[in-house]
Amino acid sequence: MKITHYQKLRGEITVPGDKSISHRSIMLGSLAKGTTEVTGFLQGADCLSSISCFEKMGITIENNVKTGTVRIHGKGLHGLTKPSDILDVGNSGTTTRLMSGILAAQPFTATIDGDASIRKRPMGRIITPLSMMGARFESLAADQCAPFKITGGRLKGIAYTSPVASAQVKSAILLAGLYADGETSITEPFLSRNHTELMLKAFGTDVRSNGTTATVRPASELTAQQISVPGDISSAAYFIAAGLITPNSEITIKNVGINPTRDGILTVCKAMGANIQISNIKDGIGEPAGDITVSTSELHGCTIEGDIIPKLIDEIPIIAVMAAYAKGTTIIKDAQELKVKESNRIDVMVKNLSAMGADIEGTEDGMIIHGGRPLHGAVIDSKLDHRIAMSFTIAGGNSDGETEITGSECVNISYPAFYNDINLLMR
Ligand code: S3P
Numbered sequence: 001m002k003i004t005h006y007q008k009l010r011g012e013i014t015v016p017g018d019k020s021i022s023h024r025s026i027m028l029g030s031l032a033k034g035t036t037e038v039t040g041f042l043q044g045a046d047c048l049s050s051i052s053c054f055e056k057m058g059i060t061i062e063n064n065v066k067t068g069t070v071r072i073h074g075k076g077l078h079g080l081t082k083p084s085d086i087l088d089v090g091n092s093g094t095t096t097r098l099m100s101g102i103l104a105a106q107p108f109t110a111t112i113d114g115d116a117s118i119r120k121r122p123m124g125r126i127i128t129p130l131s132m133m134g135a136r137f138e139s140l141a142a143d144q145c146a147p148f149k150i151t152g153g154r155l156k157g158i159a160y161t162s163p164v165a166s167a168q169v170k171s172a173i174l175l176a177g178l179y180a181d182g183e184t185s186i187t188e189p190f191l192s193r194n195h196t197e198l199m200l201k202a203f204g205t206d207v208r209s210n211g212t213t214a215t216v217r218p219a220s221e222l223t224a225q226q227i228s229v230p231g232d233i234s235s236a237a238y239f240i241a242a243g244l245i246t247p248n249s250e251i252t253i254k255n256v257g258i259n260p261t262r263d264g265i266l267t268v269c270k271a272m273g274a275n276i277q278i279s280n281i282k283d284g285i286g287e288p289a290g291d292i293t294v295s296t297s298e299l300h301g302c303t304i305e306g307d308i309i310p311k312l313i314d315e316i317p318i319i320a321v322m323a324a325y326a327k328g329t330t331i332i333k334d335a336q337e338l339k340v341k342e343s344n345r346i347d348v349m350v351k352n353l354s355a356m357g358a359d360i361e362g363t364e365d366g367m368i369i370h371g372g373r374p375l376h377g378a379v380i381d382s383k384l385d386h387r388i389a390m391s392f393t394i395a396g397g398n399s400d401g402e403t404e405i406t407g408s409e410c411v412n413i414s415y416p417a418f419y420n421d422i423n424l425l426m427r
Helices: 019-033 045-056 093-103 124-133 167-177 194-202 233-245 264-271 305-313 313-323 336-340 345-355 386-397 410-415 418-426
Strands: 010-014 033-039 061-065 068-076 109-113 136-139 148-151 158-159 182-185 207-210 213-216 226-228 250-257 275-284 287-295 326-330 360-361 366-371 380-383 403-406
Touching: 019 033, 019 045, 019 061, 019 068, 019 093, 019 167, 019 233, 019 386, 033 045, 045 061, 045 093, 045 182, 045 410, 093 167, 124 136, 124 167, 124 213, 158 264, 167 182, 167 194, 194 207, 207 345, 213 336, 226 380, 233 275, 233 287, 233 418, 250 264, 250 403, 264 275, 264 305, 264 313, 305 313, 313 326, 313 336, 313 345, 313 366, 313 386, 313 410, 345 360, 345 366, 345 380, 345 386, 380 386, 386 403, 386 410, 410 418
Parallel strands: 010 250, 033 226, 158 182, 380 403
Antiparallel strands: 033 068, 061 068, 109 148, 136 148, 182 213, 207 213, 250 287, 275 287, 326 366, 360 366
């Protein structure tokens, strides 16, 4: 994809449904008795991987791509059947780790595999606690990476202290905990996104949160639900940034999920001096949503560290782009998790922003950006990481000359209509 400088971005936009909530709706819908109907489902490749994996385990899922409505005919907690084929998770870490929590308790063996990026991502973080609960893993690759086999069985509840703040790890343990013989709890260093806890509660299970500890009791049945998925704040983030850094711009992004465990980008924008307003706030199964309006702003640098990091972990690439356009220095710390995302996002941001003329250095756990240098177009290798491709589209649209993003079709992972939506705002 080639991008040239855009003059201004104006208008209203609706971003696709939240990726995390869409994945969870397929998984809990499959384990519930009855039909779960999901509106606003994200039709991105990652969530489609979750659908195809549960279909392979005997669940009927009707996906109306046009309306974005998905109907999952759940078969109850014990209704999954042994897949006759490998469970292909594509590029999706969420499918891999959450589904592993469910597979840990099934009376069969299944094999999980995915693309080249998935095969590099750390799975020891779920293999360790799920093995403690009683599941058996056989990694078919080095370093506990995919592909791996899981043989489920009777599970016992554990009280686990996780070394990482990760909703995927937390969710895997909580989902396994539905089947364990006693209470299961997980404590993380900082609170990560709580969509699993909220949705488990909505499906009628006994799940409680206390600070950074989440606890689940074994469930006898999950009840099918109606789920309305709000827009994904991680997708909205590209338009938030674009509206702030592009001259003469004003953008409203409608119905965006603003769960407090996901809204770190809003806090950071305010700290950087952004013109940003939230209106029409609505509550849906504990998942609030609102309209976000941004307009061109003089941004300044800030320090981002500590417990806010899990609340904006996927937004750090686009925050780094905003920081390159801001006055002064932005310091991002405590974000070593960036190294094990779809790509090593510290290295990829440093390499690509430097190629555009930005003053950025990578650190062990983040990056330091001295903003305010004019950026110029460059050839950007997205490393097939959707968040990198979208972040550099916004950077390219605000720099001199042409930017070429290689592998930009990877936006299909979380936002298939991304380039179309940017074009709508340019008119
Ligand atoms: C997600 C959790 C986060 C996030 C990912 C989606 C989820 O990953 O980066 O895009 O849906 O639970 P970690 O749990 O690895 O932090």
